[in-house]
Amino acid sequence: METLNFRFEKGNRQLVLPANMVGVVSSGNLEVLIESAELNGGCEVEIKTAAVGFGAIWQAVISDFHQRWALENVRILINDAGATPAVVSLRLDQAVESVTGAAA
Template sequence: METLVYRFEQGQRKLGSATQLVGVVSSGNLEVLVQTVDLQLACEIEISTAATGFGAIWQAVMHDFNQRWQLADCRIAINDMGATPAVVSLRMDQAIEACLEQVK
């Protein structure tokens, strides 16, 4: 297992008090847990993955995600069992959209 942590400062979008879990950890998939916490407008993402040695790809996917959402005061935990970058992006977007639905 490998653990990767990313932090993005100066987020613009808050999710209210939403907490959301999407996905299922199984062969080739992942789960995403989104929580609202006071991080001084930052977004922290911690990834636990069974696929080691893909830090550069994870960083690119997380950077792209941050550019799309620019989240503030948000902690995201990802448990991965080898999902492709497209599935990672899909699940993360799905989790944020579900949080935004809770806020409405």
């Protein structure tokens, strides 16, 4: 298992979730949890993955996601068991859409 952590600054879209509500999207090989958190305007992403050695690919996928959504004060946890980058991107978008009702 490998754990990767990313943090992005200068987001401009804040999610407002009721207390204790977490957006969850999952499939057979990927789970995304998203929650509001006081992060001084940042967006933090933690990835736990069984596919070791793909940090650069994760960086690209997560950076692309942040460019689309520009989230602030949001924490995202990804539990991965070998999803492809396209599936990761889709599930991330679905997680945000599940709590905002908006598309990127």
